[in-house]
Amino acid sequence: MFRTLTLVSLLNLVLPTFSSPCAVFDASFNLYVLGLGGKDWNAGTQESWTSGTAADATVSGRPPFDGTNTTCYLAQFYNAIYVMNGDASKPSDVHIFNVGSKSWSTQSVTTGTFDPSSFNAILDHDTNVFYALSKGELFFLDMGSLITANSSAVSWVDVEKSPFGDSYDPVMALAQNHVHFLDVPGTPAGDANIFVIHFSFFQPDPQSYPVSGGSTFPATHGQTASFFQTSGVQQEFAFIPDDGSATYVINVETNTTQALAGPSTKDAGATYAASITALVQLDSAGAVSFLPYTEGDASTNSQAKWSSVANVAAAVPAGSTSSSSSASASGSKGATSTHGASATGSGASSSGSASPTGGASSGSNSLAVNIFSLGLVAVGSVGFIASLI
Numbered sequence: 001m002f003r004t005l006t007l008v009s010l011l012n013l014v015l016p017t018f019s020s021p022c023a024v025f026d027a028s029f030n031l032y033v034l035g036l037g038g039k040d041w042n043a044g045t046q047e048s049w050t051s052g053t054a055a056d057a058t059v060s061g062r063p064p065f066d067g068t069n070t071t072c073y074l075a076q077f078y079n080a081i082y083v084m085n086g087d088a089s090k091p092s093d094v095h096i097f098n099v100g101s102k103s104w105s106t107q108s109v110t111t112g113t114f115d116p117s118s119f120n121a122i123l124d125h126d127t128n129v130f131y132a133l134s135k136g137e138l139f140f141l142d143m144g145s146l147i148t149a150n151s152s153a154v155s156w157v158d159v160e161k162s163p164f165g166d167s168y169d170p171v172m173a174l175a176q177n178h179v180h181f182l183d184v185p186g187t188p189a190g191d192a193n194i195f196v197i198h199f200s201f202f203q204p205d206p207q208s209y210p211v212s213g214g215s216t217f218p219a220t221h222g223q224t225a226s227f228f229q230t231s232g233v234q235q236e237f238a239f240i241p242d243d244g245s246a247t248y249v250i251n252v253e254t255n256t257t258q259a260l261a262g263p264s265t266k267d268a269g270a271t272y273a274a275s276i277t278a279l280v281q282l283d284s285a286g287a288v289s290f291l292p293y294t295e296g297d298a299s300t301n302s303q304a305k306w307s308s309v310a311n312v313a314a315a316v317p318a319g320s321t322s323s324s325s326s327a328s329a330s331g332s333k334g335a336t337s338t339h340g341a342s343a344t345g346s347g348a349s350s351s352g353s354a355s356p357t358g359g360a361s362s363g364s365n366s367l368a369v370n371i372f373s374l375g376l377v378a379v380g381s382v383g384f385i386a387s388l389i
Contacts (some may be wrong), residue, residue, distance in 0.1 A: 019035050019036070019037075019038065019064075019065050019066060020035060020065055020066065020067050020068060020069070020070035020085075020086075021033060021034060021035035021036040021065055021070070021282060021286065022034055022035065022065075022070050022071055022072040022083070022271060022273075022282065023072070023271065023272075023273040023280050023281075023282040023288060024072035024073065024074055024081050024273050025074050025228070025273060025274075025275050026074065026079055026081065026099040027074065027076050027077075027078075027079035027099065028045070028079075029045055029046070029228070029275040029276060029277075030042055030043070030044055030045055031043040031044065031045075031046075031049070031273075031275070031280060031288075031309065031312075032057065032072075032081065033054070033282065033288055033309075033312050033316075034062075034065060034072060034081075034083065034097075035063075035064075035065025035070065035086070036282075036286055036312070036316050037286070037315075037316040037320065039056055039057075039058040039316075040056075040057040040058045040059075040062060041054040041055065041056065041057055041312055041315055041316070042054060042055045042056075042057040043055075043288075043309055043311050043312050044311070046275065046277060046278050046290070046292075048311060049290065049307075049309045049310065049311055049312075050307065050308075050309075050310050050311075051310060051311065052310075052311045052314065053311050053314040053315050054309075054311045054312045054314070054315040056315070057102070059102055059103065059104065060104070061103065061104035061105065061106075062095070062097075062104045063083055063086030063087045063093075063095040063104075063106070064086070064087055064088070065083075065086055066086075066087065066088045067085035067086055067087060067088045067091060068085070068088070069085050069117075070083065070084065070085045070086050071083070071084050071085065071121070071271070072084075072273075073121075073123040073130075074123075074228075075123065075128050075143065075146075075147075076125060076228060077125075077128065077145075078128070078145055078146070078147050079098075079099045079100055079147070080096055080097065080098055080099065080146065080147040081096070081097040081099060082094050082095070082096055082097075082123065082130075082143065083095040083096075083097070084116075084121065085116065087106075090106075091116040091117060092108075092109045092110075092111045092116040093106050093107065093108060093109060094106075094107040094109055094141075094143070094149075094154075095107070096146060096147065096148060096149055098147045098148055100147070103148075105148045105149035106149055107143075107146065107149035107150060107153075107154060108149075108152075108153040108154075109141065109153055109154055109155070109156065110153045110154070110155040110156065111155075111156050112155065112156055112157075112158065113137070113158055114132070114134060114137075114139045114156035114158070115134050115135060118134055118135060119132045119133060119134035119135075119139075119170075120132065120133055120134075120170040120171070120172050121133075121172070122172050122173065122174040122179055122226075123143075123174070124174065124177060124197050125174065125177065125233045125234060126177055126233060127142075127177075127197065127198075128142070128143045128144065128145065128146075129141065129142045129143065129197075130142075130143065131159075131172075131179055131195070131197065132156075133162055133164075133168075133170040133172065133181075135166055136161060136162055136164065136165060136166035136167075136168065137158060137159075137160075137161055137162065138158075138159040138160055138161070138162050138195070139156045139157060139158055139159060140156070140157050140159055141154060141155070141156050141157070142154065142157075159200060160200075162202070163193075163202055164181065164184050164185065164193070165185065167185075168181075168184060168185060169183070169221055171183045171221060171222055171223075171224060171239075172224065173192075173224035173225075173226060173237040173239065173250070174226045174234055174237065175226060175233070175234045175235055175236060175237050175250070175252040176233055176234070176235060176252050176253070177196075177197045177198055177233055178194050178195065178196055178197065178252065179194065179195040179197065180192040180193070180194055180237065180250070180252070181193040181194070181195070182217075182219075182222070182224070182239060183219055183220055183221050183222070184206070187206050187219065188206070188208075188216075188219065189216045189217065189218050189219040190208055190209060190210055190211070190215075190216025190217055190219075190257070191206035191207060191208050191209070192206060192207055192209060192250070193206045193207075194206070194207055207252075207255065208255065209250045209251075209252075209255055209256060209257045210255075210256065210257060211248070211256075211257045211258070211259050212256065212258075212298075215259065216257075217239055217241075217246075217248040217250070217257055217259070218241055218245075220241045220242065220243075221241070221242050222239055222240050222241040222242050223239075223240050223242075223270065223271060223272050224237050224238060224239050224240070224272070225237065225238050225272040225273050225274040225279060225280075226238075226274060227249075227274045227275070227276060227279075227293065227295065228274065228275060228276050229276065230276060235251060235252060235253050235295075236249055236250060236251045236252070236295065237249070237250055237252075237274075238250075238272065238274060238279050240262070240263065240270075240272060240281075242268035243266060243268070244262045244263050244265070244266035244267065244268075244270075245262050245266075246259050246260065246261070246262045247259075247260040247261060247262055247263065247279065247291060248260070249293070249301070258298055258301055258302070260291065260293075260301055260302065260304060261291065261304060261305055261306060263281045263283075263289065263291070263306050264289060264306045265281065265283045265285075265287060265289065267281075267283045267284050269283070269284040270282060270283040270284060274293075276295070277292060277293055277294065277295075278290045278291065278292055278293055279291045279293055280309070281306070283318075285318045285319045286316060286318050286319065286320070287308070287313065287318035287319075288308070288309040288312045288313070289306050289307060289308050289309060290306065290307060290309055291304055291305070291306050292304050292307075
């Protein structure tokens with residue numbers, strides 16, 4: 001029996017299967033952590049997070065969550081969750097979780113010149129259209145009212161060349177049906193460049209979002225997540241620099257920024273999602289934490305602290321499962337987390353270049369070292385098994 005084993009099958013015995021989980025909310029703001037530990041978890045609404053155990057929400061038809069830059073998005077009007085890059089063998093597919101029926105389906109997508117391996121995207125709240133920046137080109141993908149996949153493919157459409165250059169490592173966020181681009185070369189700290197979705201128009205001048213007291217959010221790479229509203233479009237989004245030094249909440253109605261506590265885990269490979277009253281971090285080890293947030297209450301927000309989503313930790317202890325989230329710090333999360341993302345889109349993040357803070361680079365180097373170490377273990381294991389043959 002041993003003689004039929006190949007080198008590949010021997011390596012499969014000793015090398016872990018990497019997964020790329022994501023955090024996302026449904027329209028009732030139940031927190032889902034998809035692809036964690038090989039399963040999907042429903043942590044419930046915010047008052048449920050600090051006790052008990054998250055519910056197993058795994059059903060058939062789900063993607064394998066083995067892509068290197070998996071990101072998830074809530075289509076709030078339709079109570080559907082869209083997953084991009086959830087299947088490494090078919091990276092262009094969009095997987096749809098119909099929250100109402102608790103069922104998965106897979107939407108085929110025609111890419112054209114769009115590169116599904118390198119992009120960052122948001123999902124527009126009102127039009128249910130993805131906007132993605134890939135290698136300096138802006139694209140859109142119209143999801144219509146899909147809660148179950150069509151039998152015919154939907155297509156990425158090339159909108160126009162962005163004004164930011166091909167080397168720009170996109171940091172994208174959604175608010176008021178505008179796509180906000182942070183860390184654009186030549187744009188001052190505290191400013192964002194804007195694409196107006198409904199007019200398909202890049203504004204010629206950046207918009208300033210100062211922090212009270214005269215400071216600004218830094219011009220650096222990071223992750224974003226848009227806060228939802230009870231009704232209407234998002235008006236605020238969170239920006240978390242890769243070094244995790246702070247959490248900045250930008251309000252596009254008042255053109256101001258709040259500087260709040262940075263996440264307890266400083267992780268350039270983490271992804272983020274937001275509800276109405278919380279910002280959630282899913283880190284590279286699979287740990288989930290949250291920062292409570294109250295719109296319009298700067299005093300309360302300034303005192304807020306990050307806490308563990310304990311019921312997810314009870315279901316899947318951090319570090320108990322391998323995750324490629326750290327790998328995606330060096331590859332586009334585009335798919336939002338938000339990662340990234342932004343689970344309305346911009347948990348998504350970056351391409352292969354190191355961030356100005358160096359965080360993304362260190363994440364990918366760490367992964368490379370780990371894979372190299374695993375390779376040495378694998379080779380040693382193969383030698384041991386071979387001695388038994």
